[in-house]
Amino acid sequence: MREPDMQKLDALIGNLVGDVGASVSGALVVLGDRLGLFKAMADGEPVSPQMLAQRTGLKERYLREWLSAQAAAGYVTYDEGEDRFSLTAEQAMVFAEDDSPAFFAGAFEIVQSMWIDEPKVAEAFRTGKGLGWHEHSNCLFRGTERFFRPGYNSHLVADWLPALDGVQERLEEGAVVADVGCGHGASTILMALAYPKSTFTGFDYHGPSIERARAAAEEAGVAERVSFAQASAKDFPGRSWDLVAMFDCLHDMGDPVGAGRHVKETLGPNGTWMIVEPFAHDSLKDNLNPVGRIYYGASTLICTPASLSQEVGLGLGAQAGEMRLRKVVLDAGFSHFRRATETPFNMVFEVRA
Helix, strand or coil, X not given: CCCCCHHHHHHHHHHHHHHHHHHHHHHHHHHHHHHCHHHHCCCCCCECHHHHHHHXXXXXXXXXXXXXXXXXXXXXXXECCCCEEXXXXXXXXXXXXXXXXXXXXXXXXXXXXXXXXXXXXXHHHXXXXXXXXXXXXXXXXXXXXXXXXXXXXXXXXXXXXXXXXXXHHHHHHCCEEEEECCCXXXXXXXHHHHCCCCEEEEEECCHHHHHHHXXXXXXXXXXXXXXXXXXXXCCCCCCXXXXXEEECCHHHCCCHHHHHHHHHHHEEEEEEEEEEEECCCCCHHHHCCHHHHHHHHHHHHHHHHHHHCCCCCCCCCCCCHXXXXXXXXXXXXXXXXXXXXXXXXXXXEEEEC
């Protein structure tokens, strides 16, 4: 048996203590989000467990333990002198304000689905058959929409669409847009709100997500210009699209090249294919960082199994990188591929025939 370096072992155990604490805190974030605790504290007023119980109708003893755990995590602020708890403005943005650019509670719902569905993924490891998106727990679908929506709110209209050559102008004048892999429709609805002269159709193969997207369009007051239909990336209907957008979904597809060929067939003259993908470098060593850790984990438990469950099963993974994405696009018959812009979490590509 090899002799361990005790200093390295202590450092590793220290990291593991932090990771276990983060895992436990994640479950408590989901609990607090579900019960409305963060929103009940969003005004920043310091509260005792008894006061929070009065606000929420929940039981004080449970709330004291939850508040103490959140304070230990740094997610809630504790005033020892007053024995009260509060949310700073920053903590409220992260946990209580769904539309803030820093909202993070949805991410923990995605992690919840990873824990719940781990046995299904283990079976996929054994059989190689993969695990379809639709086979996951419902918290994945809700969490994905809530996790990605803040980034779309911050960047889609302000930065990403203007970075595409001529696309913003066409949208302002009145364009027809397909949002493929739209999920709950957050990106589709956001574009519709920003460009009232354009019309939008969201496509997704997952029926329950389409139903939720339709309800969301009604709630947002854009249902007259936004429609949603159940269809895959290789067979969505329509022709002469000015813009076909795919947000954080190309790498989940079993046959992204086939999807690209279908996009090429359906684009109108001078049409643009906009691809938004998780940020990744081309080399593994350059992705060994906190963001890469999250994305490789999601890729192992969600994205790669989804691709391997479909025909072709290319298995790009959530950290495909620009070189592999470029190859997909060129193999699909396109000649123009450009990274238009990026954030710490996403890369945005402009594709044309």
